[in-house]
Amino acid sequence: MMAGSALRRLMAEYKQLTVNPPEGIIAGPVNEENFFEWEALITGPEGTCFEGGIFPAKLVFPPDYPLSPPKMQFICEMFHPNIYADGRVCISILHAPGDDPMGYESSAERWSPVQSVEKILLSVVSMLAEPNDESGANVDAAKMWREDREQFNKIAERLVRKTLGLPPPE
Amino acid sequence: MPVTLLDRLPLPNLKVYSAGSVLLLSVAMYYAVNVTSDPNWKANTTLQKQETASGIVEGEAAKMVQPAVTAVIAEPPMTDTKNFSDQFLEVMTFMMQEPLCMWTLINMAYCSLALFGFFIQKVVFGRLRVSEAQRVKDKFWNYLFYKFIFVFGVLNVQYMDEVLLWCSWFTLVGFLHLLGQLCKDRFDYLASSPTSARWANTRVLCLLMGILTAASALFMVAIVWGLPAGKDTFAFMAAECLLLGVSALHVLARFTLRAHDADAAGPAAYYTHLVFDAVSLVTETIHVAHMVVYSNVVVSMASLVLLMQLRHLLYAMLARLRRHRLYTALSSHMSRNYPMASAEEVLKHEDNCAICWEPMKEARKLPCSHLFHNSCLCRWVQQDASCPTCRRSLTAGGEARPAEPPLTGPNHLFHFDGSRYVSWLPSFSVEVTRRAGVDLGPGLAAATATAAAARPAPDAAAESTALVEQVQRLFPQYPRALLVTDLAVTRSAHLTIDNILEGRLPPPPPLRPAVAPAPAAPDAGADSPPLSDELDEDDSAENAFSATAAEREAALQRRKAELRAAARARFLRRRPAPAPAPAERSPRS
Ligand SMILES: [Zn+2]
Numbered sequence: 001m002m003a004g005s006a007l008r009r010l011m012a013e014y015k016q017l018t019v020n021p022p023e024g025i026i027a028g029p030v031n032e033e034n035f036f037e038w039e040a041l042i043t044g045p046e047g048t049c050f051e052g053g054i055f056p057a058k059l060v061f062p063p064d065y066p067l068s069p070p071k072m073q074f075i076c077e078m079f080h081p082n083i084y085a086d087g088r089v090c091i092s093i094l095h096a097p098g099d100d101p102m103g104y105e106s107s108a109e110r111w112s113p114v115q116s117v118e119k120i121l122l123s124v125v126s127m128l129a130e131p132n133d134e135s136g137a138n139v140d141a142a143k144m145w146r147e148d149r150e151q152f153n154k155i156a157e158r159l160v161r162k163t164l165g166l167p168p169p170e
Numbered sequence: 171m172p173v174t175l176l177d178r179l180p181l182p183n184l185k186v187y188s189a190g191s192v193l194l195l196s197v198a199m200y201y202a203v204n205v206t207s208d209p210n211w212k213a214n215t216t217l218q219k220q221e222t223a224s225g226i227v228e229g230e231a232a233k234m235v236q237p238a239v240t241a242v243i244a245e246p247p248m249t250d251t252k253n254f255s256d257q258f259l260e261v262m263t264f265m266m267q268e269p270l271c272m273w274t275l276i277n278m279a280y281c282s283l284a285l286f287g288f289f290i291q292k293v294v295f296g297r298l299r300v301s302e303a304q305r306v307k308d309k310f311w312n313y314l315f316y317k318f319i320f321v322f323g324v325l326n327v328q329y330m331d332e333v334l335l336w337c338s339w340f341t342l343v344g345f346l347h348l349l350g351q352l353c354k355d356r357f358d359y360l361a362s363s364p365t366s367a368r369w370a371n372t373r374v375l376c377l378l379m380g381i382l383t384a385a386s387a388l389f390m391v392a393i394v395w396g397l398p399a400g401k402d403t404f405a406f407m408a409a410e411c412l413l414l415g416v417s418a419l420h421v422l423a424r425f426t427l428r429a430h431d432a433d434a435a436g437p438a439a440y441y442t443h444l445v446f447d448a449v450s451l452v453t454e455t456i457h458v459a460h461m462v463v464y465s466n467v468v469v470s471m472a473s474l475v476l477l478m479q480l481r482h483l484l485y486a487m488l489a490r491l492r493r494h495r496l497y498t499a500l501s502s503h504m505s506r507n508y509p510m511a512s513a514e515e516v517l518k519h520e521d522n523c524a525i526c527w528e529p530m531k532e533a534r535k536l537p538c539s540h541l542f543h544n545s546c547l548c549r550w551v552q553q554d555a556s557c558p559t560c561r562r563s564l565t566a567g568g569e570a571r572p573a574e575p576p577l578t579g580p581n582h583l584f585h586f587d588g589s590r591y592v593s594w595l596p597s598f599s600v601e602v603t604r605r606a607g608v609d610l611g612p613g614l615a616a617a618t619a620t621a622a623a624a625r626p627a628p629d630a631a632a633e634s635t636a637l638v639e640q641v642q643r644l645f646p647q648y649p650r651a652l653l654v655t656d657l658a659v660t661r662s663a664h665l666t667i668d669n670i671l672e673g674r675l676p677p678p679p680p681l682r683p684a685v686a687p688a689p690a691a692p693d694a695g696a697d698s699p700p701l702s703d704e705l706d707e708d709d710s711a712e713n714a715f716s717a718t719a720a721e722r723e724a725a726l727q728r729r730k731a732e733l734r735a736a737a738r739a740r741f742l743r744r745r746p747a748p749a750p751a752p753a754e755r756s757p758r759s
């Protein structure tokens with residue numbers, strides 16, 4: 001019963017994302033046998049060090065979606081202050097109202113059923129553009145972002161090329 | 171408790187099995203016809219029969235078969251001019267007596283059942299989805315395991331005839347159970363599908379009716395044959411029929427609820443499910459408890475398994491009870507504090523419910539004047555007492571406090587101390603955590619780890635044509651020009667193959683005739699602007715949301731490949747750094 005309403009909502013979101021996709025974003029279940037596991041492609045935002053990259057990520061939805069948020073994990077190599085080394089994304093919209101690992105988020109930014117896959121992905125795009133250096137998902141990346149932006153940009157460029165299947169610059 | 175031990179058993183496929191069965195049967199038939207063509211065969215076999223008959227102490231089941239067999243045997247000897255049906259009867263009689271022939275017959279019966287099941291699956295369900303097939307497989311082994319326990323552990327059956335009768339009974343019941351499971355899964359799938367597949371629904375409905383009819387027929391069998399064999403036997407058989415019927419009726423009820431567009435968690439739907447859940451849980455618990463009492467063995471493998479099952483059932487029952495208490499507490503709280511919106515308000519509010527994205531016919535209104543379905547709001551408030559849209563706290567509004575107690579209050583109620591009822595029952599406490607943690611699959615870590623290191627540039631001596639050949643051999647369907655372009659960029663067969671496999675290169679024309687010119691476009695030079703324009707146009711044309719899963723999956727795959735290809739082209743246009751690289755590497759420099 002629960003999964004039924006989750007499925008209907010996911011199907012509605014999938015339809016909306018297909019018919020009216022936001023610029024540079026594609027998301028949907030790779031195999032509809034399992035509608036609770038999606039793959040998304042996010043284009044790195046213009047005018048940032050991630051510009052032009054196509055970053056694939058996996059979204060896993062709970063059976064009681066949209067009451068609980070999905071989990072998101074990049075499946076390409078990432079280097080970003082708000083992304084863990086294993087690709088998991090640390091962003092307030094993905095946190096359920098109950099849990100608060102960082103202890104600083106106001107509940108207004110947290111997950112609520114009115115949020116959606118589209119809103120999550122757009123938030124992730126803006127996170128790529130402007131890292132939130134308060135959350136230390138990747139401390140090295142956060143430090144480099146603050147202190148050595150040039151090196152950070154170089155790494156980002158390598159990652160962008162990698163997602164496009166291009167060799168690293170010489 | 172799913173039993174997955176036997177999952178890896180190598181089963182022959184249906185074609186081989188049925189061919190083998192038919193072959194076996196014809197051999198047995200041939201043998202039987204040969205034997206019975208001798209007019210004196212009966213004298214020989216009845217003699218044998220009488221010798222062995224004294225050795226057989228017949229059980230209840232044997233009693234049922236025996237009269238029929240002896241009646242046939244008692245027939246007067248035939249004349250030579252036998253007609254066909256008489257001869258057939260004789261052959262059958264012989265085959266029933268001859269153990270080897272009888273096993274072939276039984277095997278044939280199973281084979282026909284398997285074929286019948288296959289036929290139903292083809293007609294009603296079509297191709298099974300992976301999850302459905304898996305569910306059926308699990309259920310099958312589970313069922314087999316418990317019935318084995320039942321026949322040998324509980325009934326302690328010792329005579330072949332009895333075993334055979336119980337086997338055929340459980341085969342039929344189990345067969346219907348599996349079909350019922352398939353119907354349920356398929357209904358869930360159809361209910362969540364965006365298109366209304368009327369015909370598919372009708373077929374599933376017909377099958378459900380068939381299952382119900384068969385369940386009542388089995389119940390008649392239980393009355394006619396089970397009742398004379400004793401009250402216990404009858405109760406066992408009847409419980410099986412009841413469980414079968416209830417599960418089929420439950421799926422039918424879901425169909426009805428959906429046809430009437432019932433609110434998924436509204437009172438009508440809720441109490442319907444409650445009744446069905448209660449009936450099936452109580453029946454099953456009584457059934458298992460009956461087995462425990464009947465088997466009357468204090469410590470044995472069978473009773474242990476049964477007790478585990480009983481425990482599991484009690485657990486499920488308590489969980490259901492708790493859910494029910496939560497539901498009633500919550501719905502009374504909601505109706506006290508948040509009034510239903512007036513019809514006018516609902517009409518004025520044009521948006522769908524923000525939680526489920528479905529239209530609202532009636533809605534509940536929060537103090538902040540946001541509207542939601544009653545059921546959606548109910549489920550959300552259990553988790554977080556705030557308005558989903560504006561995040562205003564619902565508990566801050568004075569007397570809204572009672573929202574908390576039903577959430578955490580009844581927890582302690584569900585500690586179950588089994589030893590208070592029966593000394594050997596275990597004690598446990600039930601904690602129903604609603605948020606099932608979904609972990610990301612283990613495959614992810616591996617995927618991110620692959621190819622992390624930058625690949626070394628290919629040997630300078632490697633001819634680019636050799637690389638093209640190498641890739642072309644693997645992907646003959648890709649146009650050569652496309653491979654040449656990509657190899658010029660990657661300078662590595664591995665990377666290009668990766669690009670093809672991961673969809674970064676546009677798929678070859680046969681998949682998609684409309685884009686036939688697209689793969690050729692890069693040939694003209696990476697900086698040709700028409701490529702992205704063309705893709706954009708295609709995008710808008712293909713944004714239609716297909717009706718079938720396969721089409722949607724293919725379209726998604728295609729859109730991803732296009733996004734990647736466009737991004738590559740754009741990137742190379744802006745930063746053409748790697749393009750001249752092959753020239754630098756040429757022997758001239
Ligand atoms: Zn709703």
Ligand SMILES: [Zn+2]
Pocket residue numbers: 536538539540557558559560561562
């Ligand atoms: Zn509100």
